[in-house]
Amino acid sequence: MEMLRVEHIVKQYAGHRALDDISITTRKGEIFGLLGPNGAGKTSLIRIINQITGPDSGKVFLEGREIRRDDIAHIGYLPEERGLYKKMKVREQALYFARLKGLSKSEAKKRLEYWFERFDITSWYDKKVEELSKGMAQKIQFIITVLHQPKLLILDEPFSGFDPINADLMRKEILQLKEAGTSIMLSTHNMTSVEEICDSIALIDKAKLVLNGSLKDVKAQYRTHTYAVQFKGMMFGFANALWADYALSHSYQLDAERAVAHVKLLKGNTLNNLLSQVMPVVEIEAINEIMPTMNDIFIRAVQGEKGGQGE
Amino acid sequence: MSKIGLIIAREYTTRVKKRAFIVLTILVPLLVVGLMFLAIWLSLEEKKHINVLVADPRNLCGEQIFVGADEKNPPATFYFYAGDLEKAEFLQRQDMDKYDVLIGLGPNVITNKKIGGYYREEPSADAKDYIQDKLELRLEEYFAMDKGISLEEYRSIRQRMDFELESFDNSEEKEIRDKAQMIGLVFSVFIFIFITVYAAQVMRGVIEEKTSRVVEIIVSSVKPFELMMGKIIAVGLVGLTQFLIWVTLIVVLVIGLQTFVFKDILTPENWQGINDQAVAINQISTGMETADMQSMWAKVLFHYVNWPLLTIMFLIYFIGGYLLYGSLFAMIGSAVDSETDTQQLMLPVMLPLMFTYVVSVMIQGNSDGATAVWLSHIPFSSPIIMLQRIAAGSVAPWELILSLVILTITFITTTYLAAKIYRVGILMYGKKSTWKELFKWMRQA
Numbered sequence: 001m002e003m004l005r006v007e008h009i010v011k012q013y014a015g016h017r018a019l020d021d022i023s024i025t026t027r028k029g030e031i032f033g034l035l036g037p038n039g040a041g042k043t044s045l046i047r048i049i050n051q052i053t054g055p056d057s058g059k060v061f062l063e064g065r066e067i068r069r070d071d072i073a074h075i076g077y078l079p080e081e082r083g084l085y086k087k088m089k090v091r092e093q094a095l096y097f098a099r100l101k102g103l104s105k106s107e108a109k110k111r112l113e114y115w116f117e118r119f120d121i122t123s124w125y126d127k128k129v130e131e132l133s134k135g136m137a138q139k140i141q142f143i144i145t146v147l148h149q150p151k152l153l154i155l156d157e158p159f160s161g162f163d164p165i166n167a168d169l170m171r172k173e174i175l176q177l178k179e180a181g182t183s184i185m186l187s188t189h190n191m192t193s194v195e196e197i198c199d200s201i202a203l204i205d206k207a208k209l210v211l212n213g214s215l216k217d218v219k220a221q222y223r224t225h226t227y228a229v230q231f232k233g234m235m236f237g238f239a240n241a242l243w244a245d246y247a248l249s250h251s252y253q254l255d256a257e258r259a260v261a262h263v264k265l266l267k268g269n270t271l272n273n274l275l276s277q278v279m280p281v282v283e284i285e286a287i288n289e290i291m292p293t294m295n296d297i298f299i300r301a302v303q304g305e306k307g308g309q310g311e
Numbered sequence: 312m313s314k315i316g317l318i319i320a321r322e323y324t325t326r327v328k329k330r331a332f333i334v335l336t337i338l339v340p341l342l343v344v345g346l347m348f349l350a351i352w353l354s355l356e357e358k359k360h361i362n363v364l365v366a367d368p369r370n371l372c373g374e375q376i377f378v379g380a381d382e383k384n385p386p387a388t389f390y391f392y393a394g395d396l397e398k399a400e401f402l403q404r405q406d407m408d409k410y411d412v413l414i415g416l417g418p419n420v421i422t423n424k425k426i427g428g429y430y431r432e433e434p435s436a437d438a439k440d441y442i443q444d445k446l447e448l449r450l451e452e453y454f455a456m457d458k459g460i461s462l463e464e465y466r467s468i469r470q471r472m473d474f475e476l477e478s479f480d481n482s483e484e485k486e487i488r489d490k491a492q493m494i495g496l497v498f499s500v501f502i503f504i505f506i507t508v509y510a511a512q513v514m515r516g517v518i519e520e521k522t523s524r525v526v527e528i529i530v531s532s533v534k535p536f537e538l539m540m541g542k543i544i545a546v547g548l549v550g551l552t553q554f555l556i557w558v559t560l561i562v563v564l565v566i567g568l569q570t571f572v573f574k575d576i577l578t579p580e581n582w583q584g585i586n587d588q589a590v591a592i593n594q595i596s597t598g599m600e601t602a603d604m605q606s607m608w609a610k611v612l613f614h615y616v617n618w619p620l621l622t623i624m625f626l627i628y629f630i631g632g633y634l635l636y637g638s639l640f641a642m643i644g645s646a647v648d649s650e651t652d653t654q655q656l657m658l659p660v661m662l663p664l665m666f667t668y669v670v671s672v673m674i675q676g677n678s679d680g681a682t683a684v685w686l687s688h689i690p691f692s693s694p695i696i697m698l699q700r701i702a703a704g705s706v707a708p709w710e711l712i713l714s715l716v717i718l719t720i721t722f723i724t725t726t727y728l729a730a731k732i733y734r735v736g737i738l739m740y741g742k743k744s745t746w747k748e749l750f751k752w753m754r755q756a
Binding site: 014047050051052053069072075077079081082083084085086087088096097099100101141144 | 317
């Protein structure tokens with residue numbers, strides 16, 4: 001089931017194009033990572049989905065039908081640039097934002113109590129935001145974002161500004177929301193967290209969509225067919241056994257007799273071919289495919305390299 | 312509650328609860344009423360009656376001073392002492408206690424034309440002039456008779472010319488009109504202050520939301536236009552609230568003080584006495600339609616000025632002018648990152664306002680001149696100028712309607728354009744904007 005679909009979005013600002021024909025689809029209940037270097041156009045896209053600005057052309061669909069003004073009640077948005085009224089008390093402020101999203105006062109109060117008890121921060125109710133630390137304000141901001149139980153949650157750099165303990169807490173909360181059926185769009189530079197929690201990703205670079213798909217597919221697309229082969233025997237003999245159809249990218253001794261070699265298959269070779277080449281010379285102990293990290297993929301995609309075989 | 316209603320409620324309550332608002336709202340009426348009573352008290356002090364003792368050994372005055380029949384309340388009464396009276400003796404003698412001023416007509420009077428004297432407490436400038444005037448006149452009569460001119464002859468020569476310059480058009484009506492226009496000026500000043508103070512508050516509010524980045528969260532729930540209008544309306548309501556509290560408090564204080572504390576001070580006669588000094592204060596006084604209030608001011612205040620029309624138009628022009636300038640200030644606020652960056656953008660907006668303010672003083676006494684007529688139709692100045700013309704009663708109904716229609720069209724237009732710039736501006740961080748860029752945003756949005 002699709003949650004959000006943007007089709008052929010184009011957004012032009014004076015002098016430059018922020019989004020160039022972007023089309024993305026996210027599924028219900030998944031965590032979708034929106035990636036890209038600074039200035040790639042992520043925030044522009046998020047603002048269009050939030051109907052803060054309009055696209056020059058292209059359409060946005062929510063749950064299969066074109067998005068309407070009152071759909072913003074079903075979207076929760078945590079902007080990268082966090083902000084609250086400094087002089088306003090925490091409770092008042094949270095209630096105000098919840099009511100702007102269409103909640104009744106009593107309903108907003110009830111849910112606020114739930115979240116404050118969950119985070120164990122009920123003592124903050126009557127504090128002004130300026131009295132809170134940055135991390136504390138971040139928590140309030142997160143609660144404000146999810147208080148109206150949005151179907152679609154858009155989180156821009158949700159982990160920035162948190163210490164590792166609180167970042168972990170956030171991660172758990174996000175996964176919990178996913179369990180509860182919330183669809184989440186996550187924009188972040190933190191590739192580790194992308195690998196940990198994202199189901200699908202899209203990568204935007206210089207206003208264009210560069211990569212899109214499930215995390216598994218993207219990773220498969222960026223496979224380099226490199227294997228880490230652990231063996232007992234002479235590294236010299238191992239290297240000699242390889243012909244020009246293999247590339248030995250990296251190797252190291254584990255101890256006096258055992259070593260690990262990273263071998264990349266070239267020219268349509270299979271793992272079986274590799275094994276048949278080296279088995280006569282050394283004794284294979286283990287073999288693993290080295291999968292690209294999201295970090296590698298990000299850098300390669302942005303720097304314009306193409307992954308895959310035949311390189 | 313609708314979203315714009317929620318915004319108005321928040322903006323309104325946070326401002327009204329601020330300490331500065333509460334203090335100012337209470338302090339200003341206290342100050343106004345305090346100053347008002349001070350003015351009355353001072354004017355009463357000034358009118359204290361003075362007894363003048365003239366030591367006249369040569370009997371130059373013949374023990375009398377000429378007092379005109381039309382002088383009802385002369386500031387001084389003259390008494391005579393046939394002989395020289397030294398300063399020390401005057402101070403010592405108990406029967407002299409009732410005299411406030413001692414004047415000696417010594418031999419110098421005739422040779423050097425010099426008169427001197429002493430006072431216990433310095434008389435007001437008015438009283439001094441009066442004393443000098445009367446004594447001079449009496450002595451001139453003595454000199455005239457000395458030269459062989461009879462008293463009757465001298466008095467007929469000395470009688471003052473009745474000199475009066477009149478305007479070519481009906482003079483009394485014009486004078487009343489000019490005085491009424493001055494009442495309009497009070498409203499002009501009020502509108503000017505309210506517009507500048509509250510429009511600047513709108514700007515500050517916009518800048519605060521922008522710099523704290525809270526704006527991005529709000530516009531993910533409401534339209535930028537709703538946010539801008541909510542803020543403008545709320546701040547305008549704060550202004551009206553303050554105005555209402557001021558008027559109520561002043562009226563209550565005046566009536567309270569009049570009834571319980573200063574029973575004798577606020578009599579109609581006293582009011583009339585300070586009419587010329589305290590025009591503005593007069594407007595709020597009540598129950599004064601006594602028969603002897605026939606001064607020009609009384610006529611203006613109680614018969615000439617159309618108060619209901621003036622009050623209603625004051626509110627309408629305040630709202631119109633405030634919406635016009637408020638939207639422009641909101642626009643400026645959206646284009647900058649801090650208040651210090653506003654200077655350059657503010658100038659073109661403040662300039663017409665300042666200009667109008669200066670002109671509003673200059674057109675006193677000329678409420679139907681070309682300047683006043685033109686500026687009362689130009690929307691950037693009409694809220695300030697038109698009230699003077701309404702007070703002066705020199706506005707035709709069609710002029711008023713035309714002026715209001717132009718003002719309405721203009722503030723709708725500026726609000727529309729400001730909203731376009733606003734929605735781009737509030738999401739534009741870290742840029743010092745120029746007017747050129749603002750126009751670019753206007754086209755883009």
